[in-house]
């Protein structure tokens with residue numbers, strides 16, 4: 001049986017919260033606890049990506065609730081003289097399932113290019129983590145009509161070859177939609193996601209099963225429309241992932 005998007009077996013949508021550099025220990029635990037208690041009321045997979053210093057307490061609170069844990073970034077090495085960095089093996093050791101790589105804030109603030117992002121995604125696989133590889137155009141690139149070209153080039157440069165629906169997640173996050181309250185139209189999201197799916201066909205054996213997340217100003221109020229777009233298999237949520245009610249509201253609005 002195949003779904004309208006062509007999945008051999010439709011994966012559940014994934015709603016992942018990128019807490020970025022927010023929260024403190026107690027508020028992290030309170031939020032994680034609310035999600036752990038309510039995960040049974042949603043029909044999607046949930047994941048949270050807290051700041052690395054709070055992974056451990058959040059992991060304890062999540063326990064065996066089924067809410068998955070992820071890192072926000074990782075180094076490529078397993079260990080060594082890399083002051084301030086965290087290896088994918090360390091994330092796995094704390095119970096992480098996922099790690100975000102290539103977020104636009106890291107591409108912009110830390111000069112990470114596609115090759116660096118791909119190396120991180122490969123390192124994540126070495127540690128058994130599922131990389132959430134982020135791509136997305138800037139406003140100037142979209143205005144110049146280059147959104148599809150930019151995203152294609154990022155996918156080809158950042159996604160390692162040979163991954164599958166079980167070992168890769170890709171997040172489309174238009175830079176101009178992050179934290180701005182602005183979102184692309186459903187048609188624009190559909191066009192980019194269909195294009196990413198097509199490009200992944202050259203890189204992955206089962207591109208149809210790779211979950212493609214949309215990220216950028218996803219809120220409970222717009223989640224239903226955005227999450228209903230063809231080839232959208234979930235969301236990477238920033239601001240609205242910091243409140244249990246909003247994050248769960250997005251999860252509940254996701255088909």
Ligand SMILES: O=C(CO)COP(=O)(O)O
Pocket residue numbers: 018103173177178179180181215216217218236237238239240
């Ligand atoms: O960058 C994002 C998630 O990684 C999106 O952030 P916002 O949901 O705050 O726009």
